[in-house]
Amino acid sequence: MTMEAEKNEDFDWKVRVFDTLSFPTLILRPDKTILSVNVNFVKRYGIPKEEVVGKTCHDFFYRSEYPCPFDLCPLATVLQTREGQTILSHVEAESAEQTWEDRVFSPILDETGQVRYIIESIRDVTRVKTMEKELSELRGFLEKAIQVSTSAIIAADMKGNILVMNRTAEEITGYTLKDTKGKISARELHPPGQAEEIMRKLRDSDIGGKGRLPCTQVNFVNSRGESIPVELSAAIIYEGDNEVATMGIFNDLREKLAQEERMRQMMARIAQAEKMASLGQLAAGVAHEINNPLTGILLYASLVLEGMAEDDPRKDDLKYVIEDANRCKGIVRNLLAYSRQTLPDKETLELNDLVEQSLLLIRDQRLFMRVEVVKRLSGQNMLVHADKNQFSQVIINLIFNAIDAMNREGTLTLRTYPSEDGRDACLEICDTGCGISEDNVLKIFDPFFTTKAIGKGTGLGLSTAYGIVKDNEGAIRVKETGEKGTTFLVTLPIYHGSAETMLI
Ligand SMILES: Nc1ncnc2c1ncn2[C@@H]1O[C@H](COP(=O)(O)OP(=O)(O)OP(=O)(O)O)[C@@H](O)[C@H]1O
Ligand SMILES: [Mg+2]
Structure with missing residues (x-):
């Protein structure tokens, strides 16, 4: 093959490589004029190659005779540093939706180490950017949902470092997420042995399924060392088979338990009052019925006693009758006092x-x-x-x-x-x-x-x-x-x- 043919073949090969690049790509001279563009570039911008070649890049992309609007023109930086540059640019097309492009500038150096050409390839990263945006919106939404939850939420890694702690959890525990960083582990929110017991139950597939603990009442220890009764449900977060974090959702039971206790006391008082009322009626009835015959017994016994001779041997027996009848009177008096039939x-x-x-x-x-x-x-x-x-x-x-x-x-x-x-x-x-x-x-x-x-x-x-x-x-x-x-x-x-x- 002649030298000329070899040179042509070399050139053809380079053009084919250039055209096969899957991203729209252009070759720039150091003076920022466009030397060539590849097939994908022509397809992407729908302009014949001849209309692009010879223009400066800022003229083509921004229709401006001034250099590109980026604070620091990437081309200038490439020329200066002779190293590749990447910038992310936001393209606002008139008709189409907004797009994001990653523009990668790679210098081609000559034998003296000077920049001879710059290859710029343009990658459409709109999909990735849209996903990133959606992800960050979703993340923001989830963070807000966690924060506004009236249930307390805490998540920690497997070492116990607290990763998430919402406002309600901060109120119940008395710590802020910031306070706990590197100082308080999730284990310290439990009384001794409880965290281990919860982990054991979480790993027991017979209790609520593997990695899940259904609602259970436990006590937490707050920053002041007080014991707070809570209703807790917990879970292990897995990545594949690996445990990566634990999460607990809990509700403060203090008000509920206090209310239950008040209710219990009220029921006990009502039961006591009912018992007293019915027994009171019974007592009043009995006392009333016994009072009259007792008065008679006492009256007649006293009369008989008075009429007896001083040395009558039956006198003592009669005294016992009167004494016992008096005791019965005392009981009747107590019964009547208990039943309180008279208005105070x-x-x-x-x-x-x-x-x-x-x-x-x-x-x-x-x-x-x-x-x-x-x-x-x-x-x-x-x-x-x-x-x-x-x-x-x-x-x-x-x-x-x-x-x-x-x-x-x-x-x-x-x-x-x-x-x-x-x-x-x-x-x-x-x-x-x-x-x-x-x-x-x-x-x-x-x-x-x-x-x-x-x-x-x-x-x-x-x-x-x-x-x-x-x-x-x-x-x-x-x-x-x-x-x-x-x-x-x-x-x-x-x-x-x-x-x-x-x-x-
Ligand atoms: N101060 C006290 N110390 C110890 N036990 C007491 C005291 N007060 C009451 N109790 C207990 O409560 C019980 C009930 O007392 P309550 O006054 O109702 O009846 P009582 O004293 O047994 O009989 P009574 O009807 O004569 O008062 C007593 O029997 C006693 O066991
Ligand atoms: Mg008494």
Whole structure:
């Protein structure tokens, strides 16, 4: 082959390679004029090759006699650095949709190392760019959805580094995502051993399926070390078979549990009130029926006793009849007090005076022989609106119980004070007696519950007191009980009406 033929063949080969390039490509001279364009270029721009060759690139692409509008003309940089350059350009065609192009500039150097030509290939990256945009929009949307969720969401890698923590999770845990970075691991949000237990369950395919843990109640530990009950569902995120992250969605149960507890207490109060009401009716009926024959027994027995000679040997037997009948009268009195068939006669009373007067009413001073009575009455007058007789009954019942519990030997402390919020008048009756067992504490306000020997107690003292206090919008409860004794607390709302009607 001649030199000339060889040269032509070499040229043909280069042109074919140039034309096979799948991207529109052009060859530029260092003075920015277009030397040649390939077939794909002609196809892409729909302009014959002759109309392009000889123009400068900025004239062709931007119809401008000034160099290209990029801050730093890539051609100039290629000439200067003799290295390839890539720029991303946004093309706004008049009719077509917006497109994105990646323009790659590659220098061809001569033997002296100077840039002889520059090959520019134009790649349409609109699809990739659109996908990127869609992906970033989707990501933004997901981030917002996670943030606004009213359920708390936390995701962590398998080392426990927290990757995602939404606003609700930050509120519940008391940490921000920023706080946790490199400092707090997801494991520290659990009490000891719980995180491991959750992971074990997550990996157990019998519980909720592999990598899934259905709703379960657990406690988290917040930044202040408090235990927060939550309902948690969790999952492992896999890539293929590999565990890459864990995710937990949880809801704070504090309000729900508090509400359930309030409901439970309300139901217990309703049940107690119903029980008291029906037993009260029964008690009232029985007391009423027994009262009349008892009065007769006592009257006639007393008459017979009076008519007996001094030395009549049957006199003692009759005395026993009268004594027992009197005891029955006492029981009837208690039953009637418990059933409280009469309407309360409310007055404005001063609590300290009421305590003093109730103490005076306990005439049998033998009860107090070995009992030291300590009075710690508030310096502040506290007016309450209650039935005087009924409320004295409450105080007396509590004092009797206290003395019984101490087996008539110990210290009885009576304390009055206003509640912290100033709304209630409080009365504490504290003894150094035997205390009340955990089981019995639940039963002591039940009518007829007594631990005393037959004939000693009817088990109506506390249930009567409970009913009276409730009728007066107050509360009664065991404040403390144990080996050292028991403290009962009675509260009544402080009365702010006129004190003129005060009767004691
Ligand atoms: N201060 C106290 N310390 C220990 N146990 C007490 C105290 N107060 C009450 N209890 C227990 O509660 C039970 C019920 O008391 P409640 O006053 O209702 O009836 P009671 O004292 O047994 O009989 P009564 O009808 O004569 O009052 C008592 O039997 C006792 O077991
Ligand atoms: Mg009693």
